[in-house]
Amino acid sequence: xxxxxxxxxxxxxxxxxxxxxxxxxxxxxxxxxxxxxxxxxxxxxxxxxxxxxxxxxxxxxxxxxxxxxxxxxxxxxxxxxxxxxxxxxxxxxxxxxxxxxxxxxxxxxxxxxxxxxxxxxxxxxxxxxxxxxxxxxxxxxxxxxxxxxxxxxxxxxxxxxxxxxxxxxxxxxxxxxxxxxxxxxxxxxxxxxxxxxxxxxxxxxxxxxxxxxxxxxxxxxxxxxxxxxxxxxxxxxxxxxxxxxxxxxxxxxxxxxxxxxxxxxxxxxxxxxxxxxxx
Amino acid sequence: xxxxxxxxxxxxxxxxxxxxxxxxxxxxxxxxxxxxxxxxxxxxxxxxxxxxxxxxxxxxxxxxxxxxxxxxxxxxxxxxxxxxxxxxxxxxxxxxxxxxxxxxxxxxxxxxxxxxx
Numbered sequence: 001x002x003x004x005x006x007x008x009x010x011x012x013x014x015x016x017x018x019x020x021x022x023x024x025x026x027x028x029x030x031x032x033x034x035x036x037x038x039x040x041x042x043x044x045x046x047x048x049x050x051x052x053x054x055x056x057x058x059x060x061x062x063x064x065x066x067x068x069x070x071x072x073x074x075x076x077x078x079x080x081x082x083x084x085x086x087x088x089x090x091x092x093x094x095x096x097x098x099x100x101x102x103x104x105x106x107x108x109x110x111x112x113x114x115x116x117x118x119x120x121x122x123x124x125x126x127x128x129x130x131x132x133x134x135x136x137x138x139x140x141x142x143x144x145x146x147x148x149x150x151x152x153x154x155x156x157x158x159x160x161x162x163x164x165x166x167x168x169x170x171x172x173x174x175x176x177x178x179x180x181x182x183x184x185x186x187x188x189x190x191x192x193x194x195x196x197x198x199x200x201x202x203x204x205x206x207x208x209x210x211x212x213x214x215x216x217x218x219x220x221x222x223x224x225x226x227x228x229x230x231x232x233x234x235x236x237x238x239x240x241x242x243x244x245x246x247x248x249x250x251x252x253x254x255x256x257x258x259x260x261x262x263x264x265x266x267x268x269x270x271x272x273x274x275x276x277x278x279x
Numbered sequence: 280x281x282x283x284x285x286x287x288x289x290x291x292x293x294x295x296x297x298x299x300x301x302x303x304x305x306x307x308x309x310x311x312x313x314x315x316x317x318x319x320x321x322x323x324x325x326x327x328x329x330x331x332x333x334x335x336x337x338x339x340x341x342x343x344x345x346x347x348x349x350x351x352x353x354x355x356x357x358x359x360x361x362x363x364x365x366x367x368x369x370x371x372x373x374x375x376x377x378x379x380x381x382x383x384x385x386x387x388x389x390x391x392x393x394x395x396x
């Protein structure tokens with residue numbers, strides 16, 4: 001079973017929820033797909049036991065073979081190629097690695113070479129296998145890193161927890177594509193509710209079973225809760241706004257290991273999700 | 280020698296465009312003949328890499344000077360590789376900026392931005 005944890009807005013508690021579920025799930029795999037700022041390992045701690053580079057193929061021009069026909073420049077939908085002073089220049093960070101320029105070149109002057117855009121770090125915490133996607137700062141597209149993470153659990157029998165990037169863009173879509181269930185984490189703010197609507201729309205488009213965790217609930221007006229009630233979205237859990245919970249997080253501790261009440265909450269949450277996925 | 284300026288209309292008295300890569304046109308002004316023509320920016324609506332394609336257009340127009348209020352990193356790299364001199368525009372129309380350049384009143388563009396997403 002694969003559970004994706006996502007939220008429109010950053011900072012709502014995705015990693016808090018995902019790491020605590022993983023910690024009580026027994027044998028499990030935690031995929032940190034928040035590649036711009038992976039931080040699951042701050043809670044599921046362990047030394048890096050394996051590191052794998054993630055590369056993208058980039059066009060390399062043989063300037064002796066190139067006759068300057070510019071077919072590649074005109075073909076590139078991303079404008080990653082330019083012809084300057086009768087020489088093709090490749091803008092690597094703009095390139096989407098489609099390989100089209102290589103196919104279209106009549107002179108066979110284009111080959112592909114790998115360029116590293118990030119890595120996958122593997123750690124073990126108790127029964128959790130943690131795989132974190134790390135995009136190299138300055139890179140613009142990291143979907144390949146997420147694809148590799150998702151591919152790595154294709155035939156996984158144990159529970160998989162996917163900590164998604166914030167937002168609702170391509171990287172989030174890639175992260176939830178294979179998920180059996182989506183947990184949306186929302187905070188009680190107008191901004192939080194606005195972005196909750198966006199991811200809610202996204203999981204509906206992907207036709208994923210889903211439920212919501214209202215995090216940091218302080219009992220006052222909660223626009224995210226109102227959105228759930230208005231749209232009959234199941235509320236899986238309401239986590240109270242408590243000083244000690246933020247202290248656990250600031251100390252890099254797992255709430256389920258510190259507080260029996262939260263441990264019980266997360267266990268019944270996981271049982272509930274399991275029932276929904278495998279009735 | 281030709282000068283390229285980003286424009287949003289084909290009127291030489293219209294204001295210079297405040298964006299280089301996504302300007303709708305480029306005004307190409309020939310200093311010797313004093314002739315003006317406008318090239319449509321086919322990159323204006325690109326999803327990404329507009330600056331590169333736009334700069335390519337200006338390079339292909341054989342401009343040796345570009346006058347613009349600002350420039351992204353990628354467009355800068357293209358223009359710079361083509362040894363095009365880049366000047367910072369002043370408030371005013373396209374033609375005002377051509378005059379300012381001719382009078383030696385424009386400064387070389389000092390800052391480039393890292394691109395917008």
